[in-house]
Amino acid sequence: METAYVRRELIAPLPPPLAVSGMLGFLRQRLFGSVLNACLTLIGLLLLIVLVPPSVRFLIVDAVWSGTSRTDCLVETLGRPVGACWPFIAAKFRQFMYGFYPESEQWRVNLTYALGVVLLVPLLIPRLPYKAANALAFFGVFPVVAFFLLVGNVLGLPHVETRLWGGMLVTLVISFTGIVGSLPLGILLALGRSSRLPVVRMLSVIFIEFWRGVPLITVLFFATYMLPLFLPASWRIDPLARVLVGVVLFAGAYMAEVVRGGLQAVPRGQYEGAIALGLGYWRMMGFVVMPQALKYVIPGIVNSFIALFKDTTLVLIVSIFDLLGQLRAAFADPNWATPVTLFTGFAFGGIVYFLISFAMSRYALYTERRLDTGARR
Amino acid sequence: MVDNQQPAVDLAVRAGAPAMRTTVNEVAVEITGLNKWFGAFHVLRDVSFKVMRGERIVICGPSGSGKSTLLRCINRIEDWQQGRVIVDGVELTEDLKAIDEVRREVGMVFQQFNLFPHLTVLQNCTLAPIRVRHLPRRQAEELARHYLARVRIPEQADKYPMQLSGGQQQRVAIARALCMQPKIMLFDEPTSALDPEMVKEVLDTMVGLAMDGMTMLVVSHEMGFARQVASRMVLMDAGQIVEVNEPKAFFEHPQHERTKLFLSQILH
Numbered sequence: 043m044e045t046a047y048v049r050r051e052l053i054a055p056l057p058p059p060l061a062v063s064g065m066l067g068f069l070r071q072r073l074f075g076s077v078l079n080a081c082l083t084l085i086g087l088l089l090l091i092v093l094v095p096p097s098v099r100f101l102i103v104d105a106v107w108s109g110t111s112r113t114d115c116l117v118e119t120l121g122r123p124v125g126a127c128w129p130f131i132a133a134k135f136r137q138f139m140y141g142f143y144p145e146s147e148q149w150r151v152n153l154t155y156a157l158g159v160v161l162l163v164p165l166l167i168p169r170l171p172y173k174a175a176n177a178l179a180f181f182g183v184f185p186v187v188a189f190f191l192l193v194g195n196v197l198g199l200p201h202v203e204t205r206l207w208g209g210m211l212v213t214l215v216i217s218f219t220g221i222v223g224s225l226p227l228g229i230l231l232a233l234g235r236s237s238r239l240p241v242v243r244m245l246s247v248i249f250i251e252f253w254r255g256v257p258l259i260t261v262l263f264f265a266t267y268m269l270p271l272f273l274p275a276s277w278r279i280d281p282l283a284r285v286l287v288g289v290v291l292f293a294g295a296y297m298a299e300v301v302r303g304g305l306q307a308v309p310r311g312q313y314e315g316a317i318a319l320g321l322g323y324w325r326m327m328g329f330v331v332m333p334q335a336l337k338y339v340i341p342g343i344v345n346s347f348i349a350l351f352k353d354t355t356l357v358l359i360v361s362i363f364d365l366l367g368q369l370r371a372a373f374a375d376p377n378w379a380t381p382v383t384l385f386t387g388f389a390f391g392g393i394v395y396f397l398i399s400f401a402m403s404r405y406a407l408y409t410e411r412r413l414d415t416g417a418r419r
Numbered sequence: 420m421v422d423n424q425q426p427a428v429d430l431a432v433r434a435g436a437p438a439m440r441t442t443v444n445e446v447a448v449e450i451t452g453l454n455k456w457f458g459a460f461h462v463l464r465d466v467s468f469k470v471m472r473g474e475r476i477v478i479c480g481p482s483g484s485g486k487s488t489l490l491r492c493i494n495r496i497e498d499w500q501q502g503r504v505i506v507d508g509v510e511l512t513e514d515l516k517a518i519d520e521v522r523r524e525v526g527m528v529f530q531q532f533n534l535f536p537h538l539t540v541l542q543n544c545t546l547a548p549i550r551v552r553h554l555p556r557r558q559a560e561e562l563a564r565h566y567l568a569r570v571r572i573p574e575q576a577d578k579y580p581m582q583l584s585g586g587q588q589q590r591v592a593i594a595r596a597l598c599m600q601p602k603i604m605l606f607d608e609p610t611s612a613l614d615p616e617m618v619k620e621v622l623d624t625m626v627g628l629a630m631d632g633m634t635m636l637v638v639s640h641e642m643g644f645a646r647q648v649a650s651r652m653v654l655m656d657a658g659q660i661v662e663v664n665e666p667k668a669f670f671e672h673p674q675h676e677r678t679k680l681f682l683s684q685i686l687h
Contacts, residue, residue: 314496315533319547319599320522329546333537415536415579 100125101389115380126386127378134372138390141208141363147200151211154188158218166405168412181222204282208363210394212282216289216354216364221347223290228297229336233327235298236305246298253295258356261288266360285357293350300342304335337413344406348399366391446505447472447603447634448493453502455488455658462488463499464658472602475635477645477666480655481681486638489655490605493636494525507602523551526596530608532588534580540567540591541576544598552599559598566594570624586617590624597628604628606637640685646670654678 074080104125106115113119115127131138140148161180164170192215195201207215234246253261265288266281273279308331316326336343358367369387372378448470455463462485470476478486491497492504495511495518504511506521535543544563548554554562567573570590572583580588589609596604606625610618622644629635629648639645645652645666652669654662654677662675670686673679 309531311529311531311533312535314527315529315535317496318494318522318525318527318529318533318605319595320519320551321547322519325550329550330535334535337537413537415581 100385112376112378112380112383115378115382117381124380124382126389127380127382128386130372130378130380130383130386131390133378134368134375137372138209138365138368140211141368142206143202143208143211144200144206147194147202150191150194150199150202154191155214157184157187157191185219185222204280207282209368210365212357212362212367213351213354213364215282216286216357217351219286220289220293220350220354223286224293224297224346224350225343227290227294228301229332231294231298232301232305235302250295250298253292254299258289258292258353259359261292262356262360264288281360282362285360285362289350289354293346296346296349297343300339300346301335303342304337304339305331307338308334337410340406340410340413344402348402351399351402352395365394445472446470447474447507448636449503449505450489450492451503451505453489453492453499453504455485455492455497455499455501462658463492466502466658466660468653468660468663470603470634470636472634473632474650475629475633475648476637476651476653477649478636478638478653478655479640479642479645479681479685480653480661484655485658486653486655487607490527490607490636490638493603493605494522494527496527523599524601525603525605526599526601527605528589528592528596528607528609530611532580532585532592532612534588534592534595536580539577539579540572540583543580543591544595547595548598562600563594563598566597567591569597569627570594571620584617585613586620589613589617589621593621593624593628603634603636606635606639608638608640610639610641642670642686654681656681 072079073083102125104123106120106124106127106129109115109127109129110133114129115124117124136145136148140151143151158180161176161184165173165176165180170176190196191199192207192211193202193204231246231250234242235250237243237246262285265284269279269284312330312334313326316330321330354364355366357364358370363371369391373384373387446469448468450466450468453463453466454461464485466485466489478490480486488497492499492511493506495504507524509517509521511517511521534540535546538546541560541563544567545556545559548559548562549556552559564573564576567576570593572587572590572594575583575587575591580591583591593609609625610621613621618641622641625635625637625644626648635648637645637649649666652662652664652666653660654669654675656677662669662673662678664674669678670682673682
């Protein structure tokens with residue numbers, strides 16, 4: 043019996059056999075690998091067949107693309123099945139975008155959007171330089187400029203009351219304020235809750251649990267109708283501003299718990315490594331712990347952002363008309379009352395909300411991949 | 420290992436040199452009557468110990484004997500209930516300024532490296548010099564490249580820690596600590612988490628550091644390394660210092676029964 047063995051030549055690496063790679067391998071393994079797998083594949087196909095063609099028919103094939111009033115979207119007039127009534131959206135588009143913001147002043151809204159885009163896009167592209175200045179401009183300067191631009195009353199710009207604001211403008215203002223305000227607030231609260239100082243910790247816990255414990259609708263209601271009763275009559279705070287503060291505090295509490303989850307995922311050794319180098323608390327948190335913690339919870343943060351973005355629709359309850367609110371208001375217009383108006387409106391709203399949410403989600407995924415330096419194996 | 424014997428002889432001479440140059444603080448670390456409890460567990464029991472400048476102390480002992488805890492008291496990653504710790508003439512108290520001052524002067528290398536995974540090797544090395552020492556970035560990078568070259572991985576500067584092998588990561592950790600130009604270096608089981616093939620490259624780096632006269636406190640069970648560079652050996656057991664001696668005497672004529680038992684168990 044031979045017991046010793048010495049390899050004389052090394053085996054060069056070969057490509058995998060076709061049955062496990064390539065298209066055929068993919069089909070066999072991933073789609074029809076087992077009975078359950080095959081069933082799921084078939085169910086998926088079935089769902090596509092049931093859902094996609096009717097949607098395409100409603101939104102595109104049978105849709106009405108031009109017209110001036112409800113009669114253009116009626117089966118009686120057209121003599122064929124009617125899908126989405128897009129002229130309705132076109133006719134109401136200004137309202138959906140600006141609410142009752144005076145038409146002559148709408149350029150201010152557009153300018154604000156343009157400014158936002160010009161500052162945001164380079165911020166989102168990692169390769170471009172001057173990130174710090176860019177971030178400062180977007181998060182620090184832009185909100186102030188936007189505020190004066192939209193509200194007016196300075197530099198000869200006429201004042202536009204916030205009760206005239208509506209539609210996409212309100213949706214974006216609330217979302218932007220909520221997102222930009224809730225993240226720093228959440229970070230501070232998460233740090234507070236993980237603090238060694240008992241008073242700081244307790245205050246953070248109380249704050250977080252309070253805001254998480256009440257529904258957003260209650261917060262909005264309270265801010266709009268109850269708060270003025272408690273405050274002196276001379277303290278008239280703008281209704282939209284009250285809502286904004288409520289949303290930021292509410293979202294901040296949720297964000298705090300997301301961030302705290304990230305803090306707990308950072309190993310103790312990272313803190314010790316930073317401490318041993320002489321970094322103090324804020325530098326340790328700012329340069330070592332927080333970047334890692336936030337990276338771990340990007341999915342959770344984006345989750346909160348998207349939830350917040352869609353929760354803005356709740357402001358309808360306090361008579362602030364965001365995009366969805368304007369849609370619903372438009373349904374009441376007898377000039378556009380058709381059987382498909384409601385579906386068209388909601389389809390439009392759904393598409394807009396989906397596009398923005400999906401964009402956030404995709405960008406977050408991209409960021410996640412970009413920041414993955416292999417910390418976790 | 421054989422070719423390392425020669426420098427080891429030379430070492431005694433070289434190590435003496437920096438100690439003679441300094442006139443301010445001959446004593447690098449002075450620990451007096453240190454007591455520490457983890458809850459009800461008495462982890463350090465009346466530890467008193469003095470380390471002179473340029474000395475290389477290797478601390479060994481069974482796990483749970485308090486050796487890592489003792490090391491971690493020196494830069495106050497751990498606090499204690501009784502006793503005094505004076506590092507480079509600064510007493511560690513609740514005073515945050517004193518603590519920061521000591522931490523700037525004391526470098527530490529951990530068993531698990533504790534590199535920052537979101538920063539490149541170079542950024543790991545420049546973070547503290549820039550943020551704590553307020554060096555200009557260019558100067559900090561120069562310093563970092565110098566020390567990375569010294570631990571013999573200058574070409575890895577722009578990689579992320581997780582792209583490196585364990586031994587390379589630990590050498591980055593050493594370079595990172597050196598970038599703060601510490602007067603004292605603490606090593607907490609620096610080779611325990613490494614694959615056997617990578618232990619030597621890290622130990623070689625540490626030998627080089629010892630030969631340059633760095634004051635070092637090393638918790639390690641690498642007895643070959645200890646024999647080669649230690650000026651004194653410390654054996655700890657049950658939170659106490661059991662025996663302190665020069666390596667030759669420590670290994671060849673251990674005095675305490677516990678030392679004999681310990682050595683017989685690790686030097687099979």
